[in-house]
Amino acid sequence: MIRTPHVDWFSISTILVLLGASGIALLGAVLVPRAHRRTFAAAVAALGSVGGIVTSVWLYVDSASGDRVIADGFYRDRWTALAQVILCTVALCTVLVSVEHVPDEHVAEYFALLLASAAGMTFFVGAANLMTLFLSLEWFSIALYVMCAIDYGREGSLEAGLKYLIVGSFGSASLLFGSALVYGATNHIGFAEIAQSVARSGLHGDVLLVLGLAMIVAGLGFKMSAAPFHMWTPDVYEGAPTPVTAFMSSATKVAALVLALRVLRTSFPQEAHLWTWAFAGVAVASLVIGNFAALVQRNVKRMLAYSSISHAGFMLIGLSAGSALGGRALMYYLIPYSAMAFGSFAIVAARERELGAAVTLDNLAGFGWERPFLGVAMWFFMFGFAGLPLGGGFLGKFYVLAAAYRHGWTWLVIVGVLATLVSLYYYLGVVRALYMRPGEGLGVAVATGGAPAREPLLHAAVGLALTVSVGSLFAVGPLITLATHAAGSLPF
Amino acid sequence: MTISSLTSVLVWLPIAAALVVWILPLSRYATGSLAVLVSLVEVGIWIEQAARFDFGRSGLQFSQDTPWIKDLHVSYHVGEYGFSLWLVGLTVVAMAACIGYGFWVGRDRARAYFGLMLFLTGATVGVFVAQDLLLFYAFFEAMLIPLYVLIGVWGGPGRIGATIKLLLYTMAGSLVMLAAIVVYGLKSGTFDLVDGPTSYSRWLFLGFMLAFAIKAPLFPFHGWLPDAYREGPPEVTAVLSGVIAKAGTYGMLRIALTKFPDPASFYRTSIMALAAAALVYGSVLAFRAPDFRGVVAYSSMAYSGLITLGLFSGTNLGVDGAVLQMVAHGLISVSLFLIAGAVERRTTTGGFALLGGMARGRPALATLLMATGIISLAVPGSAAFAGEFLILAGSYQRAWWWAVIGAGGIVLAAMYMLRLISAVLHEARGSTVSDAAMDLRPGELALVVPLVGVLLALSAWPAGVSHHSFAGDAPASAIKAQFK
Numbered sequence: 001m002i003r004t005p006h007v008d009w010f011s012i013s014t015i016l017v018l019l020g021a022s023g024i025a026l027l028g029a030v031l032v033p034r035a036h037r038r039t040f041a042a043a044v045a046a047l048g049s050v051g052g053i054v055t056s057v058w059l060y061v062d063s064a065s066g067d068r069v070i071a072d073g074f075y076r077d078r079w080t081a082l083a084q085v086i087l088c089t090v091a092l093c094t095v096l097v098s099v100e101h102v103p104d105e106h107v108a109e110y111f112a113l114l115l116a117s118a119a120g121m122t123f124f125v126g127a128a129n130l131m132t133l134f135l136s137l138e139w140f141s142i143a144l145y146v147m148c149a150i151d152y153g154r155e156g157s158l159e160a161g162l163k164y165l166i167v168g169s170f171g172s173a174s175l176l177f178g179s180a181l182v183y184g185a186t187n188h189i190g191f192a193e194i195a196q197s198v199a200r201s202g203l204h205g206d207v208l209l210v211l212g213l214a215m216i217v218a219g220l221g222f223k224m225s226a227a228p229f230h231m232w233t234p235d236v237y238e239g240a241p242t243p244v245t246a247f248m249s250s251a252t253k254v255a256a257l258v259l260a261l262r263v264l265r266t267s268f269p270q271e272a273h274l275w276t277w278a279f280a281g282v283a284v285a286s287l288v289i290g291n292f293a294a295l296v297q298r299n300v301k302r303m304l305a306y307s308s309i310s311h312a313g314f315m316l317i318g319l320s321a322g323s324a325l326g327g328r329a330l331m332y333y334l335i336p337y338s339a340m341a342f343g344s345f346a347i348v349a350a351r352e353r354e355l356g357a358a359v360t361l362d363n364l365a366g367f368g369w370e371r372p373f374l375g376v377a378m379w380f381f382m383f384g385f386a387g388l389p390l391g392g393g394f395l396g397k398f399y400v401l402a403a404a405y406r407h408g409w410t411w412l413v414i415v416g417v418l419a420t421l422v423s424l425y426y427y428l429g430v431v432r433a434l435y436m437r438p439g440e441g442l443g444v445a446v447a448t449g450g451a452p453a454r455e456p457l458l459h460a461a462v463g464l465a466l467t468v469s470v471g472s473l474f475a476v477g478p479l480i481t482l483a484t485h486a487a488g489s490l491p492f
Numbered sequence: 493m494t495i496s497s498l499t500s501v502l503v504w505l506p507i508a509a510a511l512v513v514w515i516l517p518l519s520r521y522a523t524g525s526l527a528v529l530v531s532l533v534e535v536g537i538w539i540e541q542a543a544r545f546d547f548g549r550s551g552l553q554f555s556q557d558t559p560w561i562k563d564l565h566v567s568y569h570v571g572e573y574g575f576s577l578w579l580v581g582l583t584v585v586a587m588a589a590c591i592g593y594g595f596w597v598g599r600d601r602a603r604a605y606f607g608l609m610l611f612l613t614g615a616t617v618g619v620f621v622a623q624d625l626l627l628f629y630a631f632f633e634a635m636l637i638p639l640y641v642l643i644g645v646w647g648g649p650g651r652i653g654a655t656i657k658l659l660l661y662t663m664a665g666s667l668v669m670l671a672a673i674v675v676y677g678l679k680s681g682t683f684d685l686v687d688g689p690t691s692y693s694r695w696l697f698l699g700f701m702l703a704f705a706i707k708a709p710l711f712p713f714h715g716w717l718p719d720a721y722r723e724g725p726p727e728v729t730a731v732l733s734g735v736i737a738k739a740g741t742y743g744m745l746r747i748a749l750t751k752f753p754d755p756a757s758f759y760r761t762s763i764m765a766l767a768a769a770a771l772v773y774g775s776v777l778a779f780r781a782p783d784f785r786g787v788v789a790y791s792s793m794a795y796s797g798l799i800t801l802g803l804f805s806g807t808n809l810g811v812d813g814a815v816l817q818m819v820a821h822g823l824i825s826v827s828l829f830l831i832a833g834a835v836e837r838r839t840t841t842g843g844f845a846l847l848g849g850m851a852r853g854r855p856a857l858a859t860l861l862m863a864t865g866i867i868s869l870a871v872p873g874s875a876a877f878a879g880e881f882l883i884l885a886g887s888y889q890r891a892w893w894w895a896v897i898g899a900g901g902i903v904l905a906a907m908y909m910l911r912l913i914s915a916v917l918h919e920a921r922g923s924t925v926s927d928a929a930m931d932l933r934p935g936e937l938a939l940v941v942p943l944v945g946v947l948l949a950l951s952a953w954p955a956g957v958s959h960h961s962f963a964g965d966a967p968a969s970a971i972k973a974q975f976k
Contacts, residue, residue, distance in 0.1 A: 389630035401674045417667040424663050436644045476561055
């Protein structure tokens with residue numbers, strides 16, 4: 001007889017809500033008439049995301065102790081819950097932006113996939129052993145592969161899906177192989193047990209273990225699109241439907257970074273000298289490659305893709321410090337970052353729809369004056385990305401640099417500062433295009449003609465992102481308290 | 493509301509007004525009126541503060557301190573010392589004049605424009621009142637955001653290049669400063685400027701000084717200056733040279749000299765040499781500049797050099813003079829750039845080759861330009877003379893040759909300023925000067941006359957500033973005591 005473990009249903013309520021909503025949306029594809037399908041699926045998806053936010057906030061409040069539940073396969077703690085709040089909020093915003101931007105075919109399936117991948121991510125951030133880790137990684141990745149390719153009438157979308165599938169599978173394979181090696185070395189798959197086993201049997205520096213760790217680092221590096229595992233990012237971000245890009249650039253990064261710090265701190269505290277240096281190296285590579293490659297981009301989506309690589313570098317500075325301060329810094333940074341990344345892609349989506357063509361720095365000209373709200377929001381996001389004090393991005397950078405300095409890495413502080421300086425040029429390039437170039441006479445044909453579409457939901461999503469990114473500057477005290485409690489769940 | 497919260501009001505009122513202007517769909521006229529009104533309210537609040545300021549007392553006044561980021565000991569700490577009070581006054585007066593100028597010339601895209609000008613006001617006041625390093629940095633950077641757009645959108649034909657240079661230069665400096673702030677703050681366990689200890693680190697000192705030297709600017713960090721000053725709209729250039737450049741010299745006084753006494757004296761000679769180079773080189777460039785704004789721009793650099801010379805002389809006289817000179821030059825520079833704007837509006841150019849003979853039939857323009865120019869070249873009895881004299885006396889106490897170089901700079905100032913006056917007002921009538929070009933209109937007079945009036949008042953009583961900047965009028969010991 002198989003003995004089933006005790007299941008703490010509440011601990012996985014966020015996942016269940018998202019998954020349930022995903023199922024209902026999928027049923028809508030079959031049962032709801034075509035005319036109402038979009039409204040139905042979007043409403044279900046929005047409700048599901050709101051439900052996810054509610055349950056994860058509740059979990060945050062109710063999980064101060066931080067336990068492992070369900071046969072020690074899942075963490076019910078504040079680190080998980082806070083990440084889930086961010087992920088569900090991003091999912092909600094993605095729903096809002098997608099309503100007006102997803103092609104009619106497969107609209108219900110799209111929303112179902114979106115929620116399924118969000119559910120996978122909310123599971124991923126709480127994974128407590130290598131099995132649940134891999135399972136949830138594949139779960140959200142497969143949903144994302146399909147979402148990238150969902151606009152299959154467009155060559156770019158198909159290409160993005162295929163590329164992401166192949167490169168992503170490579171990353172997953174690497175992670176799986178690494179997990180196998182770690183299991184082979186320690187005989188355990190639970191994160192905490194791995195550390196205990198290493199300590200008990202003196203596996204410190206064991207070849208299998210170190211090799212496994214390296215492969216896990218590489219696998220996670222693919223998901224967080226950090227250099228040198230970033231090659232897929234610009235192409236996929238460019239080709240995927242823009243709302244999907246917005247979702248990937250914020251949610252996937254949140255999930256991968258949050259989980260990475262958990263795995264490394266919980267399973268490999270003895271190898272900290274290895275992975276802190278490894279991630280410091282990855283951070284520097286991401287900063288250098290991301291920033292310098294972004295300098296020469298004309299396509300705004302590609303530029304933002306490289307910018308997201310460079311921000312992965314910044315957040316990895318916090319991660320590589322491997323300290324409680326670093327964890328706090330990472331968690332705090334993720335809040336304004338995900339808002340800015342999401343918001344900027346959403347604005348690109350609006351312009352793309354207006355033009356019916358890929359958005360470049362040239363055809364962005366005059367956009368700031370034509371669509372004042374979106375223009376100002378983009379202005380805030382770009383200055384925020386660049387680390388000017390117009391949003392929480394500035395404090396996020398300050399925090400990760402502080403963590404690096406605390407760790408004794410003044411050189412990393414200098415690298416971060418120099419990278420910010422380089423990044424200024426291309427972020428300002430966007431502002432320049434928005435406001436300082438005349439829109440007329442560029443030969444840009446506005447596809448729709450007349451007044452631009454009103455897109456109230458997209459505006460709402462961008463407004464929310466703007467509020468979060470600016471608000472996180474002023475509400476830094478409470479947010480840091482939340483992040484401190486969250487990071488308190490990890491063994492520092 | 494207590495008197496202390498007025499400091500925060502000075503910072504946040506214009507920023508709140510900026511948000512109102514951006515959000516509410518007001519007409520161009522209403523927007524401009526609101527902006528001018530807010531800037532005048534700022535002046536009023538500042539007068540109220542100045543009236544209540546206790547100049548005899550040492551330590552921070554009108555201060556507010558609440559934790560901002562607890563775990564790293566960052567706080568929202570604002571307050572004013574005597575010298576910061578004067579710089580805040582300079583800011584609000586100059587911004588009122590410049591916002592008024594923008595209203596008078598009727599800048600297009602009024603809501604964006606006035607919102608940015610108001611935002612700039614708040615951020616600049618913030619720099620002068622912040623008593624926490626991270627807060628100071630935030631305001632220091634926040635000044636750049638509106639400046640970038642103001643120059644980039646409303647500037648001249650070469651504006652894009654000018655904004656790129658301005659931003660990259662100044663951000664290079666400030667980001668190095670950010671690294672220095674992180675290191676200083678974490679090492680000493682607080683980011684508070686009042687409680688923070690002094691540091692011996694030369695690297696940190698250089699990190700701060702780089703940012704301030706670029707902002708001021710000192711030779712050889714002035715690469716951004718000519719383009720930004722030529723391409724910006726006149727009133728924005730006026731703010732940039734009159735007020736924002738002072739943030740650099742203010743930072744030297746408030747942070748570099750105060751928190752790093754040992755490194756400051758170690759590098760004293762090199763920095764004074766750079767300052768002297770800025771003074772002489774800036775003056776020579778001003779003499780060679782072919783246009784109105786070029787002369788004023790390079791003269792700003794020269795004056796930044798002079799002010800730095802006074803600050804780093806480390807003597808009572810020198811520092812007193814530097815503070816006086818910051819205020820006086822701020823007012824002079826704003827007036828001159830606004831007059832430059834008036835001349836450009838009438839002739840479409842600032843080039844001396846195309847100007848000349850404007851005094852005939854334009855008495856108000858001639859009088860104001862003459863008055864400001866004469867004050868600027870430090871005629872005895874003027875506010876600038878008082879400042880320069882104090883600086884020279886102070887640097888003489890350090891070593892006699894600094895005073896010689898300083899005096900040489902003043903001779904050069906007379907040369908380029910007289911050249912400017914004669915090239916615009918006198919000589920043969922320039923090809924772009926027509927009889928249709930009117931004298932200054934009442935609106936322009938209402939903006940420039942008060943500035944010149946303040947300058948004349950300051951000339952009559954320079955001690956009003958120089959004796960009321962530091963407790964007990966002993967700046968050297970006040971710096972040593974970190975203004976506590």
